Amino acid sequence: MIINRKTFLKTSSLAAASFLFPNFLKALTLPEAIAMNGKTLIILQLSGGNDGLNTIIPVKNDIYYQSRNQISIKEENSLLLTDEAGINPNLKFFKELYDNGELAVMNNVGYPEPNKSHFRSMDIWQSASESNEFKNSGWLGRYLDEACHDCQNPTQAIEVDDLLSLAMKGETKNAIAFKDPKKLFDISQEMLYKKLNADNHDHEHDLASYLYNTLGNAINNSEYIFSESKAKPTDKIYPATQIGKDFKTIASLIKSDINTQVYYLSVGSFDTHANQNQRQAQLFKAINDAVEVFTKDMKENGKFNDLMIMTFSEFGRRVAQNASNGTDHGTANQMFFISGGLKKKGLLNPLPDLTNLKDGDLIYTEDFRKVYATVLKRWLNTNDQKILGKDNGYYDFI
Numbered sequence: 001m002i003i004n005r006k007t008f009l010k011t012s013s014l015a016a017a018s019f020l021f022p023n024f025l026k027a028l029t030l031p032e033a034i035a036m037n038g039k040t041l042i043i044l045q046l047s048g049g050n051d052g053l054n055t056i057i058p059v060k061n062d063i064y065y066q067s068r069n070q071i072s073i074k075e076e077n078s079l080l081l082t083d084e085a086g087i088n089p090n091l092k093f094f095k096e097l098y099d100n101g102e103l104a105v106m107n108n109v110g111y112p113e114p115n116k117s118h119f120r121s122m123d124i125w126q127s128a129s130e131s132n133e134f135k136n137s138g139w140l141g142r143y144l145d146e147a148c149h150d151c152q153n154p155t156q157a158i159e160v161d162d163l164l165s166l167a168m169k170g171e172t173k174n175a176i177a178f179k180d181p182k183k184l185f186d187i188s189q190e191m192l193y194k195k196l197n198a199d200n201h202d203h204e205h206d207l208a209s210y211l212y213n214t215l216g217n218a219i220n221n222s223e224y225i226f227s228e229s230k231a232k233p234t235d236k237i238y239p240a241t242q243i244g245k246d247f248k249t250i251a252s253l254i255k256s257d258i259n260t261q262v263y264y265l266s267v268g269s270f271d272t273h274a275n276q277n278q279r280q281a282q283l284f285k286a287i288n289d290a291v292e293v294f295t296k297d298m299k300e301n302g303k304f305n306d307l308m309i310m311t312f313s314e315f316g317r318r319v320a321q322n323a324s325n326g327t328d329h330g331t332a333n334q335m336f337f338i339s340g341g342l343k344k345k346g347l348l349n350p351l352p353d354l355t356n357l358k359d360g361d362l363i364y365t366e367d368f369r370k371v372y373a374t375v376l377k378r379w380l381n382t383n384d385q386k387i388l389g390k391d392n393g394y395y396d397f398i
Contacts, residue, residue, distance in 0.1 A: 038306050039379050040254060040261055043140070043167070044287070046313035047268030049118065052333040053319065054280060056105060056351065057086040063354040067320040071276050071327070085351055090284035093292040094336070101345040102295075102304075103338055104397050106371060108352045110332035110364025114315065118271070118329075121314040126167035128369050128388050139372055140262055141170030142387045143380065147261075148173055158253070159264040160246040168264055175264070179246075236297045241286045243267045247294040255301055261380065270313060274324035291338065305340035308379060308398070312368070318360050332364035335371060337397065344397040367392065374398060 058064045059075035060083070078086025079095040087095050097103035113131040115121045127135040137145075144157045157175035159168050168175035234255060238248040246265045253260060267287060272279050291309065298304040312335050317327035332352065352362045373392040376384035385391050 039381070040263070040303075040307040041375065041379060042250065042263045042307060042309045043265070044309055044311045045165075045167075045264070045266035045268075046270050046283075046311055047122075047266050048271035048313070049121075049315045049317060049329055050270040050313040050333065051272060051276060051280060051317040051327050051330075052107075052313075053317070053352070054276070055088050055091075055284075056081075056107065056334050056347075057088065058084065058351050058354070059086045060084050061351075061354055063319070067354075069321070070325050071321045073277075082347065085347060088280070088284055090281045091288050093288045093295070094338075097295070097338055098346065102340055102342065103336065104342050104345050104348055106335045106337070106348050106366055106395075106397075107350065108332045108362060108365045109312075109335050109368050109371065110315070110362070111367055111369070112364075114331040114361075114364070116315060116329040116331075118314060123166060125312060125314055125368060126165060128372055136166075136169070137171045138165065138167035138169050139376075139387060140167050140264065141174060143170075143262070143376060143382060144168075144173045144175060145170040146387055147380075147382050155258065156260055157262040157264070158260050160249055161264075161266065165264065165266075175262070179249075234297055236293050238293050239286065239289045241290065243286050244290040244293070247290045251294055251297050254298070254303055254307065272317070272326045273322065273328060274326040276317075276321075276326040295338070299340070308337060308339035308341065308375075310338075310371075310375065311336040316362060319354060319357060319362065320360060330361050331358075332362040335368070339398070342397055348395070348397055370395065 053064060053068075054071065054073055057073050057075075057078045059078055059080070065072050073086070073088065075086060077089055079089055079092065080086045081095070081098055087098070094103060098105075111124065111131065115124060115131055123129070123134075124131060126138045128139040129135045140157060148156055155176060157168055159165060159175055159177040160179060161177050162179055164174060164177040168177070234248060234251040236248075236251070238244040238251075243265070250263050250265070253263075267283060270280065270283060295304065298307060313333050315329060315331055316333035317330040319330070320327075322328055349366065354362075356363055369388055370392045373384040373388055374395045375398070376382050376387055377394060378398050
C-alpha cells in the first residue's frame with residue numbers, strides 16, 4: 001500500500017510524537033547524553049579574516065596611525081578601554097561588557113608559519129593542526145568523539161548553519177548542522193516519507209530494521225531538537241539580521257535545557273580588501289546588537305554565568321592599509337571571551353608590538369591551541385591532550 005503524503009505527515013506529526021517508530025527506536029532519543037557539567041560554549045567565527053587592529057585599537061601608537069592614514073580609528077572616536085587601547089565604536093555593548101568585567105580579550109593570537117589562504121588557515125584553526133599537517137577532523141568534533149563514546153544521538157554539539165564545518169566533524173561522531181529546527185524536522189519527515197514509498201513494493205523489506213540503521217538517529221535528533229526549541233521559546237525581540245536569528249535559535253535551545261554543550265555559528269565576510277571601515281562597521285553593528293539581546297536574555301534566565309561566547313577569525317590583516325582603503329591578508333589577531341564566569345577580565349596580555357613585524361605582518365605571541373586546551377579542560381571539563389594530541393599548557397582566565 002502506498003502511503004499518502006498527507007496521511008503520513010499527519011500521522012507522523014510532532015504532536016503525535018510517534019514517527020511510526022517502534023518503541024525500541026524511540027528509546028534512542030536521549031539515553032546516552034554527555035554527563036553535563038552545566039557549561040555551554042558558543043563559538044562565533046568571524047569569517048574572512050577580521051582586522052584586529054581596527055577592532056582593539058592601539059590609540060597611542062604612532063606606527064598604527066602612520067601605517068593607516070585613511071582607515072585608522074582616531075582615539076576620540078574609539079571607545080576607550082585603557083589609556084592605550086580602545087575598542088571599535090560599533091561595538092558599544094562590548095565596551096559595556098568590558099566595564100562590567102564580562103569580557104576578556106586575548107591579543108596577538110596565531111600559530112607558527114602562518115598561512116594567508118582563507119581556506120588553509122581556516123582548516124588549521126578548525127582542526128587545530130600544525131601549519132604543515134592536514135587533518136580530516138575538527139577540534140570540537142574530536143571533543144564530541146571523546147565525550148560521547150557510545151552516543152547514538154550526538155545533539156551535544158550543534159552548528160547553526162546549513163553545512164557542517166570541519167571544526168564540528170569528529171573521527172567517529174559529527175555534530176548536527178541546521179539553520180532552523182523546524183526545517184530540520186520537516187526534512188527528516190520527508191526523508192522517511194520518500195524512503196517508505198520507494199520501498200513499499202518490497203514485501204521482504206524490514207521497515208523497523210531500515211529505520212534503525214538508516215534514519216533513526218537523524219529523525220530522533222530532529223524530533224528532539226524541534227521539540228526542545230519550542231519548549232521555552234525566547235520572548236525577546238532579536239535583530240532581524242541572520243546573526244540575530246541564529247542567536248535567537250541558540251537562546252531558545254539553551255533556555256529549554258537541551259543537552260547541547262557546544263554551539264557554533266559564523267558571520268562575515270570580513271575580507272576587507274577595499275572600503276574596510278564601512279564593511280567592518282556594518283558587521284560589527286550586527287554582531288553587537290545580536291550579542292546584546294542574547295546576553296540580556298541569558299542574564300534574565302540565570303544562564304549567563306555558565307555560558308561563554310568565544311570569537312576567532314582565520315587570520316588578521318596587514319599592519320599597513322592598501323591603496324583601496326582596505327587591508328590585505330595578515331597573520332595574528334585577537335580573540336574575545338564573553339561570560340559571567342570569567343576568572344580574569346579585560347585585556348589579558350599586551351597589544352601587538354608594531355615595531356617587531358615580519359614582512360609587514362604581526363608576529364604572534366599566543367598560540368590558539370593553548371586557548372583551545374584551556375577551553376576544553378577548564379570549561380568543557382574534558383581531556384584536552386587527547387583531543388589536541390599534545391600538552392599545550394593553559395591560561396587562567398577561566
